[in-house]
Amino acid sequence: MSNFYANEPTGPLEDRWEKHLFNLSLIAPQNRKNHKVIVVGTGLAGASLCATLGEAGYQVSSFCFQDSPRRAHSIAAQGGINATKDYQNDGDSVWRLFYDTIKGGDFRARESNVYRLAELSGNIIDQAVAQGVPFAREYSGYLANRSFGGTQVSRTFYARGQTGQQLLLGAYQAHSRQLENDNVTHQSRAEMLELIMVDNKARGIVVRDLVSGEISAHTADCVVLCTGGYSNAFYLSTNAKGCNTSATWRAYKQGAYFANPSFTQIHPTCVPPTGENQSKLTLMSESLRNDGRIWAPKNSADCAKNPADIKEEDRDYFLERMYPAFANLVPRDVASRAVKHICDKGHGVGSKIHGQRLGVYLDFSAIIEKLGLEAVAEKYGNLFDMYQSITGEDPYQTPMKIYPAPHYTMGGLWVDYNLMTTIEGLFAGGEANFSDHGANRLGASALMQGLADGYFVLPKTIANYLAKSVLTDVDDTHPQVIQSLKTVKDRIHQLMNAPAPKHSPEYYHQKLGKILWEACGMSREAERLNRAIDEIAELEMHFWKNIKVTGVDKDLNQTLERAGRVADFIELGKLMCQDALMREESCGAHARVEYLSESGEAKRDDDDFSFVGAWEYRSEQPMLHKEQLNYEFIEPTVRNYK
C-alpha cells in the first residue's frame, strides 16, 4: 500500500533533475486555481513554497502556530547559506558542494537529491537578492562570501549573524504579497493536530485555533508539511520553545515512514545550562573555536574554583591532548563527545545540575595576550557581548563556559525524489524531511535546503502530482473528515481529563529530555538504549495517567498545547532510541560507543548499514524498511579530518 520507492531518475547525475523536470506533468495556468494545496509551517521551506505556488496561481492555505508567519524558527539561523556561485574563483562547483555535503553526511544521503540541492543553490541567492535580502557586500558592490566548517572554499553568503532572519523575511514578504491575492490564505496561531486521509491519500488537516480552542477541518488536493525538526525532544535544545514534532508525528501515525530518527546533531559550543529550571540553550558561533582554547580542571577538587585560581599546570587542555593534530578544531561531533566525556568524569565546571557540572572553559586569554584586546573585540565582539548578556560574565576577563546542545535533526519524514512521503499526496520540505544531510549536516546548509525545497523542488513535483491524480471531492461532511475531528477532540479530552492529574507537561518533558540526552545524545550504547526504551514506555504510561492541564480547552491554553506536543515527543523519543539501537555502527552524528575508534572517530559499516532506516508505524512495534543507498558517483571513504 505504501509508496516506498525513491523515484530517482537514472543516467548522468548532472542531467537527472533536468530530465526529471521534463518528465513531470504540468498544469496549465488557467487550471491552477482549481487545485488547492495546504501548507503547514511558514519557515523558509513553507513560506517560499506558499509564495511560489501563490505566484503560479494555485489556491494555497497556510497555517502556523506562531502569532505571525514571520516568527518561524528559521529566523534564528545565524551563520549563512551555501551556494556554488564560485564568485571567489576558488575552484568551487556544483560537484564540489555535492561532494562536501555527501561526505559531511558521512555517506548516508541519496546522491540524486544532494546533487539537485547543490545545483539549485545558486538560484536561491538570485531569488533572495531580487527580493531585497541585504546580504553582506564587498566595497565593489559585489556579494561577499565567507568560509565555513568542513569545506575548503568560500561559498557562504551571509547577512551579518542574522542570515536566517533576512532570508525568512524575504520569503515572508513574498508570501505576504500573495496574500493580497484571493487564492492564498493564511491562519496564524493554528496548530495541525491530525492528517485527514481519504482513499489512502492525504486530503486535509485538522487544526486547533490556539486562541479560541476551536477544532476545524480543512480539506485540499494535497498537504505539505514544512514543520521543522524535533530537537526539542531533548527538552533543552537551541530550538525555539514552540518547535515540535506533532505534525510529522501525526503523519507517521497515519502511515508516513519516519526516516533515521536517531540522526540528530549536537552543536559543541553552546552556553551551558545554569539551573534545573532552564528553558532553552543558546548557540555561540562555532567560529570561537578558531582562537579559544578549551580546557577543564585536572583535579575535580578545582571544579568549583574561580578559573583564575587554577594554576596552568592544573589545567587539562583535553582536545589538544587527545587530538594533537586538530586540537581545538576537531569536527563538531568529536568535540561534543570529548566535552561530555570530561564532564561525565567529574571535571566539568559551572553550576551543578542534577548533581553534575555541565561545562568546560573556552579560554581567550592566550589570544588576547597575543593580539590585544581590541583586535579580539573586533573579531568576536558581538559574540562576547551576547555571552555576557546571557551569563553576566565578561569573557574578556574570565573564560567562557560552553557545553554541547542539540540543535538540528537530520532525520525526518521519509520522502522520495519528489519530496513526497510514503503517503500519496503528503509532501514534506525543509528540516521536516530527511532528505539531504545524511547522518550529519554541514554548517550553512539548512537554509539552502529549506529554500531549495520551497522555491524550486516542491512547486514542480506538487504540480505533477496534481496533474496525474484523480481525486474525489471531499468536503467537511465526508465520514473520514468527521472521524478525524473526533479523534482530535477525543485526544484533547484525554489530555484535559487524566484519571489522576498530578504533573505538568514540563515535568514530563524534562524527564523525557534527560532520558534521551543520556541514552540517545552524543554517545549511545545498546544497554543504555534498551533501558531508555523501557523508561520511556513507563513515562508514557504515567503521562496519560497523571498529566495535569489546568484551564479549559475552548480557550488560549498554552498548557494544553504543550501537553499535546510532549505526548508526541514521548512516542518519537522511543523511536529515536529504537533507531539508534538498530544502527550497529557509528556514522556522522550517530556515535555508538561500541563502534568508535580509540580516538573517538566513527566506525562506519557500509556493508551492513548503507541504508536509510525508514520506520513504519504499527500499533505494537514499528517496522523497519531499508532504502539501500547506492553510490554510483562517489566512493564512500573514511571520513577522516586528521
Add this chain to the structure above:
Amino acid sequence: MNFTLHIWRQKNSNIQGEFVTYRIDNIDEDTSFLEMLDQLNEQLIAQDQDCIVFDYDCREGICGACSLVINGYPHGDKKATTTCQLYMRDYKHQTELWVEPWRAKSFPVIKDLTVDRSSFDSIIQSGGYVSVHTGSAPEANALLVDKHSADEAFNSATCIGCGACVAVCPNASATLFVAAKITHLSLLPQGKIEEKARAQKMLNQMQSEGFGSCSNHRHCERVCPKGISVSNITKMNQVLGWT
C-alpha cells in the same frame, strides 16, 4: 531572590482585566525573566489554576514574539534587549515588578499578557515587499549594491516586528516599524523602483489599522530591541516627498 509580581490578567478582549499579585521565592539570579514566569506557571498548575499566558518562542532575541511591559518599560529598561534576554540579576534592586501586555488599540489583548499583532502582518501585506515574481530572478551579481547602502539597509531590515515601538508611543503609532521596512527596501536598487507607492500603501494601511501618527516623541528608538533609529522615519518622509 524573592519577588512580588503584579501581573495583568485578562480573560479575553471583551472583559476588563486587572492586576493580580503573586509571590515567587528562591529565584536564581541566572534565571531568565521568562523562566521566572515559567516557574510561576508551574506553581499555578500545582494550585490547579489557569496559567498566565504570554508570547515567546526563540528565547534568544530574534523571533520578536515576546512582548511584556515591565515596570513601565516595553522589554524592560535594559537597552537594546528583548524581554526573553532579561535575567533576574537585572532586577536585583527591584523586588516588586509590574508586568503588563503591550497596550495599543491596534494590538487588542487576546488573553493576559498576549496581544494580537496581526495588524503588522496586514501592513506588510499592503506593500512591504519587492514585487518580483517568485521563481524568476536575474543573476545575483548583475545588480551591484554599494556596501554602505547594503549595510544601512540591513540596519533597517533587522526589525523583529515585536511592536515595542507601538507599545511605548503616546500615539500608539507604528511609524518606526513602517519606516524601517520602507527604508530597507528603498536603499536597495531592487526596491527603489516602487518606493513611493509602497510607502503610501503601507502608511495608509497603518492608519486604517488604527495606529496613530508620529509626532516626534522618539520613545520608539529608545525601546527598540534592535536599536532601529528614527532616522528611518526621516528617510520615509523623504520617500513620500514630505521633506
